[in-house]
């Protein structure tokens with residue numbers, strides 16, 4: 001999920017052709033000078049649109065591309081990580097790559113399918129800096145508070161209560177757009193941390209939204225599948241009023 005309203009991150013798309021992903025079924029990831037392979041085992045052309053959030057520095061890395069909307073793979077469900085594999089070099093590298101990709105974008109969350117890995121892994125964090133890009137009033141309405149990096153494997157999300165809210169959200173796989181999505185305000189997520197230990201997160205407000213957005217990715221669901229369609233717009237048009245008949249933003 002994108003660090004919302006962070007207009008300055010919209011930089012030039014640059015294609016990157018140095019990563020290779022192999023099927024989740026065993027072969028370790030490696031970084032060879034070949035185009036990415038997905039678990040469909042079809043070779044595909046390197047995807048343009050990778051946001052180089054930090055400019056020239058990123059050219060030195062071998063970070064994976066983010067898969068963009070339009071690629072049907074984003075609508076495929078991901079598989080559980082085998083608990084016996086969590087400490088493997090391969091899974092640990094996937095996690096490290098995900099954290100780096102999320103931070104470089106920058107975004108507040110990322111799911112493994114977004115870098116072409118069909119495994120149930122999500123990472124998320126929100127920082128004082130990101131939150132400072134929205135007004136204090138907006139952050140308060142969104143109930144947005146900083147939280148430390150979370151890495152969750154095989155997350156199970158449970159919506160708590162009936163309270164929901166309507167807000168714009170974005171996604172690193174849907175460059176340059178936003179739409180209003182209704183999300184629950186309270187969730188509980190259980191899963192495993194990056195060392196395989198059980199964790200439980202009780203989240204509310206914006207953190208609950210991020211968790212729902214990222215867990216949706218693992219089920220092959222993008223926010224555009226759930227959005228209020230007439231609210232879909234480009235980032236540049238964020239300040240324009242909602243179309244007639246659209247419900248008001250905020251908690252319901």
Ligand SMILES: [Zn+2]
Nearest residue numbers: 001171172173
């Ligand atoms: Zn997303």
